[in-house]
Amino acid sequence: xxxxxxxxxxxxxxxxxxxxxxxxxxxxxxxxxxxxxxxxxxxxxxxxxxxxxxxxxxxxxxxxxxxxxxxxxxxxxxxxxxxxxxxxxxxxxxxxxxxxxxxxxxxxxxxxxxxxxxxxxxxxxxxxxxxxxxxxxxxxxxxxxxxxxxxxxxxxxxxxxxxxxxxxxxxxxxxxxxxxxxxxxxxxxxxxxxxxxxxxxxxxxxxxxxxxxxxxxxxxxxxxxxxxxxxxxxxxxxxxxxxxxxxxxxxxxxxxxxxxxxxxxxxxxxxxxxxxxxxxxxxxxxxxxxxxxxxxxxxxxxxxxxxxxxxxxxxxxxxxxxxxxxxxxxxxxxxxxxxxxxxxxxxxxxxxxxxxxxxxxxxxxxxxxxxxxxxxxxxxxxxxxxxxxxxxxxxxxxxxxxxxxxxxxxxxxxxxxxxxxxxxxxxxxxxxxxxxxxxxxxxxxxx
Numbered sequence: 001x002x003x004x005x006x007x008x009x010x011x012x013x014x015x016x017x018x019x020x021x022x023x024x025x026x027x028x029x030x031x032x033x034x035x036x037x038x039x040x041x042x043x044x045x046x047x048x049x050x051x052x053x054x055x056x057x058x059x060x061x062x063x064x065x066x067x068x069x070x071x072x073x074x075x076x077x078x079x080x081x082x083x084x085x086x087x088x089x090x091x092x093x094x095x096x097x098x099x100x101x102x103x104x105x106x107x108x109x110x111x112x113x114x115x116x117x118x119x120x121x122x123x124x125x126x127x128x129x130x131x132x133x134x135x136x137x138x139x140x141x142x143x144x145x146x147x148x149x150x151x152x153x154x155x156x157x158x159x160x161x162x163x164x165x166x167x168x169x170x171x172x173x174x175x176x177x178x179x180x181x182x183x184x185x186x187x188x189x190x191x192x193x194x195x196x197x198x199x200x201x202x203x204x205x206x207x208x209x210x211x212x213x214x215x216x217x218x219x220x221x222x223x224x225x226x227x228x229x230x231x232x233x234x235x236x237x238x239x240x241x242x243x244x245x246x247x248x249x250x251x252x253x254x255x256x257x258x259x260x261x262x263x264x265x266x267x268x269x270x271x272x273x274x275x276x277x278x279x280x281x282x283x284x285x286x287x288x289x290x291x292x293x294x295x296x297x298x299x300x301x302x303x304x305x306x307x308x309x310x311x312x313x314x315x316x317x318x319x320x321x322x323x324x325x326x327x328x329x330x331x332x333x334x335x336x337x338x339x340x341x342x343x344x345x346x347x348x349x350x351x352x353x354x355x356x357x358x359x360x361x362x363x364x365x366x367x368x369x370x371x372x373x374x375x376x377x378x379x380x381x382x383x384x385x386x387x388x389x390x391x392x393x394x395x396x397x398x399x400x401x402x403x404x405x406x407x408x409x410x411x412x413x414x415x416x417x418x419x420x421x422x423x424x425x426x427x428x429x430x431x432x433x434x435x436x437x438x439x440x441x442x443x444x445x446x447x
Contacts, residue, residue, distance in 0.1 A: 019269060022176065023048050023075055023082035030086040036093045040110045041086050047118045048075035048082060048126065065119050071127045077180040079173040081129030085121040089113060133177045144186045148260035152190050156256020156295070157249045159194035160234060176269055189264035189280050189288045192272035193255030193295040194248075199225035200296035201248035202233045204303025205241065214241075228273030243307035248299045255295025262287020321369060321425040328391075331372050332424060334398055336365035346442055347402045355397065368429040370422040371396055377419075380405070383412030383429050388422065400431055402442040411435045 001008040018025065027045030031038040047053065056063060057074035064070070075081055096109040144151050162168040171187060178185035199222050206218035214237070221233035238244040264284030270276040280288045317339070321332050333339070338361065345351045345360045368386070372394060378387030384404040387397045400412070413430040416422060 015268070019179075020076050021045075021049055022077050022079065026079060026082050027086055030083055031089075034086060034090040036086065036090045037110060037113070040093075040113050041089060043114055044085055044089065044117055044121065045082050047114075048078075048085075048121065053122070063122075065123060068119075068123055070119075070122050073122075073126055073130055075126060077176075078130065078133060079176045079180070080133045081121065081126040083173070084125045084129045084132075085117060088120070088125055089117050092116060134181060144260070148186075148263065149257050151186075152256035152258070152260025153253045154256075155187060155190040156193045156197070156259070157253030159191045159252065160198060160230060160245070160248065163230065164234065164239070175266070179266070179269055184265035184267050185269070186260070186263070186265050188266035188269070188272055188276070189259045189284070189291075190256040192276055192280075192288070193259055193291045194252035195225060195228055195230055195272045196274070196292045197248040197252035197255060197295040197299040198230045198233050198238060200251055200299030201238045201244040201303045201307065203296075204247065204300040205237055205244050205308055207300075208304045208308040226274050228271045228275065241308060243309065244299075244303040247302035247307040250302060251295045251297075251299030254298055255291040255293075258291035258294055259284070259288050262291065264288035264291070317364075326424045328373060328424075331394070331396065332369075333359070333361060334369050334371040334428070335361055335363045335367070337361040337363040345402065350399070358397075363433045366431055366433055367427050368398060368400060368431065370424055370426045370428055371398070373422065373424050375419060375421050376416050376428075379414065379416070379418045382407065382409040383414045383431070384409075386416075386428055398428070400429065401433075401436050404436060404441050407436070407439070407441070411439075 003009075024042055024045040027041040028038055031041035054074060054076060057072045060072050062069050062072055093109060093113055096112055097105055100108045159168065162171070168191075171191075175185045175187050178187070202218045202221040202225055206215055206222060209215050209218060217232075217236045221237045224230070225233045234245070238248055262284040264280055264287055265282070266276070266279045267282065268279045270279045274292075277289070317337070319336065326332075340360050340362060342353070342358050342360050343351050349355055350358070350360070370388060372388060372390040374388045374390035374394070374396075376386065377389040377395070378385070378397070380386070382405055384401060384407065385397065385399045387395065389395050404412075411432040415427045415429060422428065
């Protein structure tokens with residue numbers, strides 16, 4: 001596109017306006033964190049980028065504020081000056097609130113806040129912040145140029161650790177400052193490798209895990225991480241399982257080294273993700289792409305082979321009732337098989353506990369036996385359900401399968417009658433659990 005065309009100018013404004021007026025946005029968010037008046041803070045930020053102030057800075061014209069010289073400085077696209085200014089405001093505002101009565105506080109506190117802070121920022125705070133920004137940008141650039149391997153390894157491996165503790169927000173002003181002062185930033189491309197490493201680790205979990213819930217979390221986490229949103233992936237998948245998080249640190253570190261060695265830089269600020277790739281175009285772009293790909297693949301492969309242990313829940317099996325060890329005070333499982341939580345049963349009446357507490361068993365035997373000694377108090381004609389009341393008043397309901405009442409007794413054979421007195425382990429019902437499952441019914445056995 002021609003830089004003089006109307007379309008270019010309009011879209012450039014859409015992309016650059018936030019960066020140009022960055023002090024205003026930072027004033028708003030800083031005020032929220034420091035709990036000071038956000039509108040006063042925004043007005044303070046706006047004064048720094050006011051057209052006449054910007055023109056004076058560009059022309060290097062020195063103003064006089066009651067005899068005090070105001071150093072000409074341009075504050076568009078800056079970070080540190082407005083942060084320091086709002087921080088200073090957080091001390092001034094409570095002091096003014098104490099001075100002015102509540103009846104006039106809403107008028108005079110904002111008024112005097114601006115009257116004091118705008119000149120104070122232009123005379124003292126702003127220039128100090130500008131010097132700090134220059135020092136930080138120069139220092140980061142020097143370290144990056146001197147030891148890019150170490151910088152890439154540390155940032156790539158530890159970036160998501162910084163995210164967990166919220167420390168990563170301290171690095172973003174550095175990145176913004178680098179772009180404003182140097183025209184580029186070397187940190188953002190490295191952080192992108194760490195983000196894509198999380199996506200790779202989540203993919204490794206998705207491919208390896210047998211747990212349906214974790215597979216769903218890992219699948220969605222892979223997609224969100226590719227587009228820069230890693231918190232659901234970290235807290236829901238990788239950090240929860242620990243191993244994948246360590247694998248992502250290794251992958252991110254290796255990818256960070258590659259990006260740093262290629263001297264990849266970002267020429268505009270974007271949150272690290274696949275969507276940020278256009279901002280890395282230029283010198284080192286190929287190395288950045290390779291670094292991201294390596295971080296993703298290494299994390300995925302390491303996670304698949306080493307990061308996910310056997311996540312299948314341990315199966316509890318039911319053994320046959322031993323007549324020699326029967327305790328009349330115990331309730332025994334009436335069928336052999338594998339126990340599953342009742343909440344996992346695909347019948348909300350049982351899963352919700354509306355029918356009482358209990359368990360479910362995936363049967364490996366075709367005989368239902370009495371779990372307690374007592375009287376057969378309920379026996380459905382279809383044979384799919386039976387109730388027993390113990391000698392001391394305990395009521396137990398045994399339900400074979402889900403919705404198996406629709407079978408009308410098919411695959412069931414009753415071995416007792418209503419009101420029969422039964423002993424622990426006595427056969428009650430014979431059923432063909434394989435045939436029931438073949439007919440399309442879940443073979444869970446609930447009691």
